Amino acid sequence: MATFVLQIENLGIQAKRSTILEGISFDVTPGEIFGIIGESGAGKSTLAMATVGLLRAGCRRVAGSVRLAGKSLLDLSQADLERTRRRKVSYVAQSAAACFNPFYRLGEQVTELAALELGKSRAERQRLAADLFRELQLPDPERFGDRYPHQVSGGQLQRAMIAMALLNEPELIIFDEPTTALDVTTQLEVLRLIRKVVKGRGCGSIYISHDLAVVSQLADRVMVLRHGKVVEMGPTRDLIENPQAGYTRDLVANQTTTSSVPDPAASRPIVSVENLAAGYGRVSAIRDISLDLSSGHITCLVGESGSGKTTLARTIAGLVDLHAGVLRFKGSELPGRVERRDSETRRRLQYIHQLPDLALNPRQTIREVVGRPLAKFRGLRGAAAEHRLRELLRDVELPETFLDRVPGSLSGGQKQRVCIARALAAEPDVLICDEVTSALDPLVEESVIKLLLRLMKARPLTMLFITHNLALTRRFAHEVVVMQQGRIVEAGPASSVFSAPREAYTKKLLDSTPLMERGWLEARL
Numbered sequence: 142m143a144t145f146v147l148q149i150e151n152l153g154i155q156a157k158r159s160t161i162l163e164g165i166s167f168d169v170t171p172g173e174i175f176g177i178i179g180e181s182g183a184g185k186s187t188l189a190m191a192t193v194g195l196l197r198a199g200c201r202r203v204a205g206s207v208r209l210a211g212k213s214l215l216d217l218s219q220a221d222l223e224r225t226r227r228r229k230v231s232y233v234a235q236s237a238a239a240c241f242n243p244f245y246r247l248g249e250q251v252t253e254l255a256a257l258e259l260g261k262s263r264a265e266r267q268r269l270a271a272d273l274f275r276e277l278q279l280p281d282p283e284r285f286g287d288r289y290p291h292q293v294s295g296g297q298l299q300r301a302m303i304a305m306a307l308l309n310e311p312e313l314i315i316f317d318e319p320t321t322a323l324d325v326t327t328q329l330e331v332l333r334l335i336r337k338v339v340k341g342r343g344c345g346s347i348y349i350s351h352d353l354a355v356v357s358q359l360a361d362r363v364m365v366l367r368h369g370k371v372v373e374m375g376p377t378r379d380l381i382e383n384p385q386a387g388y389t390r391d392l393v394a395n396q397t398t399t400s401s402v403p404d405p406a407a408s409r410p411i412v413s414v415e416n417l418a419a420g421y422g423r424v425s426a427i428r429d430i431s432l433d434l435s436s437g438h439i440t441c442l443v444g445e446s447g448s449g450k451t452t453l454a455r456t457i458a459g460l461v462d463l464h465a466g467v468l469r470f471k472g473s474e475l476p477g478r479v480e481r482r483d484s485e486t487r488r489r490l491q492y493i494h495q496l497p498d499l500a501l502n503p504r505q506t507i508r509e510v511v512g513r514p515l516a517k518f519r520g521l522r523g524a525a526a527e528h529r530l531r532e533l534l535r536d537v538e539l540p541e542t543f544l545d546r547v548p549g550s551l552s553g554g555q556k557q558r559v560c561i562a563r564a565l566a567a568e569p570d571v572l573i574c575d576e577v578t579s580a581l582d583p584l585v586e587e588s589v590i591k592l593l594l595r596l597m598k599a600r601p602l603t604m605l606f607i608t609h610n611l612a613l614t615r616r617f618a619h620e621v622v623v624m625q626q627g628r629i630v631e632a633g634p635a636s637s638v639f640s641a642p643r644e645a646y647t648k649k650l651l652d653s654t655p656l657m658e659r660g661w662l663e664a665r666l
Contacts (some may be wrong), residue, residue, distance in 0.1 A: 146171055146210060146313050146345030147192060153204035154187060154196065154369075161187050161200060162369045169313065169345040174336070176360030176377065177349045178392070180582035181553060184369040185349045189315050192347065193230050194222045210312055227258050231306035235318040237298040241290040248286020251305040258309070273304040277334055295446060296327035300334060307338065314339065314346045320355065324445040324609045325653040332359055332655075333666055351582045353396050354612070354655040357381050358662035365389050381657055395583045396612075396657055408436040410469075411603050412457060412490075412571060417466030419456040419477075425464050426452045427627045434571065439597070439604045441614040441635070443650065444624035450607045451495075453624070454573050457605065458492040488518040491564035495576040497556035501548040507534075507559055508544040514566040533562040536599075537592060554585035558592070565596065574606045578613065590617055611654045615639055623647050 147169040154162040162184045169175045179185050187197060191207055194214035207214045209229060214222060234240050241250055251273065252266035261269065267286065274282035277300045290298060299319060306314055316335060320328040336359060339346045350356050356363055356377070363380050365372040365388065373386040384390045410433035420426035427449040434440050442450045455461040457468065459479030468475040470490070476482050494500035501510055511530055515521040521529055531541045537558040548556050557577055564572060574593070578586040594617060596602060608614055614621060618635040623646065631644045642648050655661065 145169065145208075146173075147347075148208040149192065149205065150208075151205040152188075152191060152207065153202065154184075154191060154200050155203050156197070156200045160369055162191070165205070165369075165371060167364055167371075167374065169347060171312075171345055172340060172343045173362070174339055174346050174348055174360045176356035176363040177347060177366055178351065178353055178356050178363060179366035180351060180584060182368075183366040185366055186317065187369075188366070189232075189317050189347065189349055192313070192315060193226050193232065227254065228309055229312045231309065231311040231314045233299075233302055233306050233314065233316045233319045235321050237302040237319075238290065238295070240302060241298065243290050245289075246286060247288055247290060247293070247301050251286065251301060252308065254305075254308050269308070270304070273307055274301075276307075277301075277304050277338075279304075294327070295323060296330055299323065299327075299331055303331075303334060303338065307342070310342070310344075312344055314344055316346060316348045318350050321350070321352070325611065325650060325655075326445055328355070328655075329653040329665060332662060335359065336662065336666065352655070353381075353392050353583065354657050357396075357657045358655055365392070378659065391584060393657070395587050408438065410434060411436040411471055412605075413467075413469040413472075414453075414457065415467045415469070417453075417456065417468070418464040419452060419461050419466075420464060421461065425627070426461075427456070427624075429628055430466070432622060432629065432632070434603055434605055435620070436570075436603050437597075437601065438619040439606060439617060440620045440622060441618035442605065442607045442622050442624060443609060443611060443614055445609065445650075447626075448624040449627040450609075450624055451575055452627075454492070454575050454605060454607050458490060458573050459487075460492070484518065488514075488567045489570040490573065491567050491569040491571070492573045493557075493560050493564050493575065493577050495579060497548070497553070497560050500560055501556060503548055506545055506547055510548075510559060511544075511563045511566050514563060518567045529566070533566055536565065536596065537562045538588075552585075554581055554589060557581065557589060561589075561592070561596075568600075570601065571603045571605065574604060576607055576609075579608070579610070586613070611650055612656075623650070 145168045150166050152162055152165040165188060177185055190196065194207065196202065202215055209225065212225065217225065248267065248270045252270050255261040255266050255269055270286045271282045274285045279285045279297060279300055320331050323331060332355065348356060348359055360377050362375065363377050364374040367388055373380060373384065373389045380389065381393060384393050412434040414430055414432040417430040418425040418428045430453060442453065444450050452461055456463060459477065459482055463477030468477065470486060479487060508530060511533055512526055515526050515529055530544060534541055534543060539555060539558055578589050581589060597604065621635045621638040622629055623631040625646050631638060631642065631647045638647065642651060
């Protein structure tokens, strides 16, 4: 191997009249994990593609060079570039589910390159796949390749993608937010394997993320990227413990803040769930659920993917079939389905979807989106509606000029604020927030949480907040409810659950949540 696996010098990329990347320089050595951290739109994905000689449609290189193992990638012919990528570089994407063909078995897909590039026989490919599956600690490695993508868990599918990345014994692996969609326990498993693979095989790697806690545990060096420029770069511990740039200091402060909201006064339950079972069709996804949401409190539902958090939230909102048990709102029994609830009850319980892109009509302006509940629930039209629309946008810290824009012209954080404004337009008593910050960068996430807390101080609101981010929960929850396999395993005041968890599962979740403490990951290898 060369002294440097990858060398990028003064790289500049433009799209039409806008600059995507400017003056980017860094290198990666064998066995090194080089972290790139930055918010959405910082240029992380464009930079990742440039490292393998790819540019998005409409983009062009205006300066600099990219050298892989001493070869200039951007000057190679297309045939040589494709050959270099197949033999020397591998890419692990954020969503493994989107990268595997559901119609083919995993073993066939993982070893496809061995057939096309290396001419391996079927028996040789099966042995190669089994060896890789064994190295990555997948169950029953001799038969794991016979499964289809939908027959394995998200964590197993991500490990299968890493196996595919290792097939060509690459000199460089690019990990593009590979754990963003995983819950904390599965994320810890994948992080352990990435560290083991890179250090054990001696290949260079780039790890891209917006989670500084994860990068701080995995990377040897870190580069902070913002608006296409390098803000700061250096050894990970130096950058974490002594950040020089204001933006980096904000990122570190966001991850290390442990303050919590003060406990509100005791209050009566506004929503009660008694012995509830609910699910899809005849299958109950959640069972034996009993829960009270105290008026004016923030209750966080936490747990791994598939634990039943969203099903419970959607059941309370009337969007999932109730199989057994009773829902009560302010002491009165609540019909299970939203279409059977009266207009006043629907107004009082508002649900905010995880993905604003799915929740907002792309053809409607923000005025139409937020104005609909004003007309439906408050009877506001004309000048009165316009006045209230402007108030709502100010409440969620968006400019009034956004009223005439469509969702596609807004950032992820801005779209989520529009969803919050739409929910607030109904003047609800209860907000059900389903993973509303999971797709946001840390600083944008923090701004949305501060917004929700400010809104709760300004008006009588109760919040049910669903998340798998325990670090976030620690900062603002009054009560915490832990779910596992469709049941509640622990519930109580946030201070008690975090300081003295009773259940082994809760302890496991807390122990798997990445911290920026020195040696956190090494202690769990």
